[in-house]
Amino acid sequence: MSTELQQIIRLTQLLAGVAVVVGTLELLVVRRAWSDVGIWRWSVLRREMSALGVLLGQRSFTAMLLVRLAAGVALIAGVGAVAPLVAWVTSLLVNLRFRGTYNGGSDHMLMIALTALVITSAGAHSEVVVKAAVVWIGVQSILSYAIAGVAKLVHRSWRNGEAMRAFAGLRAYGAPALASKALGNPAVARYAAWSVLLFECGFPAVLLGPRVAVVFITMAVVFHMVNAGVLGLNRFLLTWAATWPAVWHVATLTGAR
């Protein structure tokens, strides 16, 4: 296997490990919500997943989160050949415990990254298998931006900026007053909306090569940091960061260096 591919996998492991650790610690902090007296209490959930009671009841779920935490740390440290598999299984169980996902898209993308890491770990002897797994992460990441962009572009409200203003006003996100005020200006809202549209719809341009990919990944860092700062979507920043090394690798395969 090439040194470059090994480095891509190592970086992906490191960043996915950070996402696993932060996500797990966050769940432990809000443990009352999924305890026996909380919202997602097992006494209700077991109606549709009773077979998993051994793993998902309150005590076993706490223990399982600690195992997931250890797997995340092992991914960061790059130790333990089974760490990706343990992280994958425990992440799957966490998502099932919340009836699909806890935080939507970021959980989807983390499962994709972890699935690929399991494949790279299990198929380490075959460069073709490893490369295919890395490419799969990269393609999913590129698709995620492009599909999200096109889905917005068809809405007039995104093209004229009204959607940006509306999002800043949604209670679920608690956007800072400064951001809401700035987006209250139609010109600022339109500029911000078109920045998002051009970035997301243009993301497949990374396929032109690593230089373009570096530009778009840099924009992605800014994009996700703004989303985390304004909308509180820190998990999207952490999880999508784990896909950027694979995006860069795809760019090296498809474009001119």
Place this chain on the structure above:
Amino acid sequence: MRNLLARLFLPSWRFFDDAFSSTVLQGCVVSADGGCSAWTDLLEPPTRRSAHLLWNPWGNLTLAKYSLVERMVDEASEASGDPAQLVSYELVVHLAREELRGSHTPASTGFRFRVVERDAKGDSDALLSAEHPW
């Protein structure tokens, strides 16, 4: 279980394409005479700090609560029977009870919740619960 797995492994990637309607959970306290107090929004917006760039457990919990309510409305609209039998409905009962805990008085017998779809034109009811005991 198959639906749960499909939900997890088949992402749509269509993020934030519709900003103009939001699903809002409201609650009221029921008094002994059966009357309902004024409806209030139950899910407070999360506060935002610079640390939330990397660490945001309470903000993510709030988003998970909103997702739970939205999923309940979806499942209730697809269900042929009584929505109160849904797992998601029962979870929302616990959510509403927890959010209304501060409004609990000895004189009140229970609470109700409702889900409204809020857009520029105002609120429209999506689901109204029966009374639930504390």
